[in-house]
Amino acid sequence: MNTLADYYQNLGLALSVLVIATFVMAGLVKGVIGLGLPTVAMGLLGLAMAPSQASALLIIPATLTNVWQLAFGGHLKQLIQRLWPMLLLIFLGTGIGTVWIGMEGGHWVVRGLGAALLLYALSGLFLPTLHVKPRHESWLGPVCGVITGLITSATGVFVIPAVPYLQALGLNRDELVQALGLSFTVSTLALAGGLLWRGALGGSELSASLLALIPAVLGMLLGQWLRQRISAMLFKRVFFIGMGALGAHLLISG
Template sequence: MGRKQHVRAMSDWSLLTLLFITFALVLAGVVKGVIAMGLPTIGVGLLSIVMPPSHAAAMIIVPATVTNVLQLFSGPRILPNAKRFWTLLLTLIAGTLVGGYWLGGLSSHWAPPLLGLTLSVYGVLGLRAIHFHTPTAWEGWLSPVIGLAAGFLTGTTGVTVMPSAPYLQSLALEREDLIQALGLTFTVANFTLAFALTGGDAPLADPHAV
């Protein structure tokens, strides 16, 4: 292949990549608008086809955070939800920092297989319409466990939806409370992930990395 052909091929590849990135972001945004979640899940999953998971998470962090903050303030029950799920939120922060720093974050060898497993489980739950029910008596001890697991997955995959979303859905919350609780959980996860992505060699620590 001559020099001109090589340059042209690289240019075509870059254009296709840009179009794919645009498609991934638009699709993830549409899904988020319809079901109030899924922007990082779909966005990171698709973008990881053309870039490392850490860069995919860095690219999705701003639109995910903005939409989650808007979702958080969509209702009047921010404080009641924060009071009810404070243990989940605290362990979510801790788990994200552990996954993001101690385990190497999205740049570790854990990231690709964990991302694939997380997306597979999330897809199976959605396609088979599998729903869980959590007894109220379990909420006290289960919330911090779910928060820790969700934080670990957030810190290592960039996906904030598992297992916090199925757990919140299992509590039989009113629709408005569920949407706001999801917004609260995702907002905390995204801000913590953004912090983790600014440390060391993480993508957001270098403005030219993404």
């Protein structure tokens, strides 16, 4: 508990409140639409702290909520058999990229995070649903995996281009939710390994990340309650607009 208290005392009251509010919001978004916790967390925390510090805080909330997401649906074995080349390249790309590139690039990393968020928002708002033919999965999946891994290693954002690719596979709703959970879990574990290797993920960061799980879970429960009462399509539109505005701000301000 001393390590936990010391970490948040060092952050200060304002940043500690930001962390709690961020994970409530990130959990709420994930509870409504099934994704977005790392994206929201990295975007909001990136306004006030280094991406490597923000990434360390999201490790436990992202891992446990994604494991919960991938555990239900009944399609895990089939999805692993179908997606393992992409998942392997996500893991390798994220792990190698975190060790090689890291998140210590200063302004360019912040701008990279902003660009990734803006690209994600624009694709969600304006691009039609793409369709990948089965014969292209053998090469397109690994390509998307390694690109996703490298972007994750530099920005902590897991979604580009893995999410559009998974949405283009023609999976049903349950399969897609499970596939997203599987992809995000692999990305998070690889990111954690890279941060650990670079010394950016120690006992104090893990303790602080464990505490961040509480607001994240509360936000998820609120999001699941809210999902029954509003249009998911409307919420997605508002979410993408917010992510686009946040990404543009980070891209311009750096």
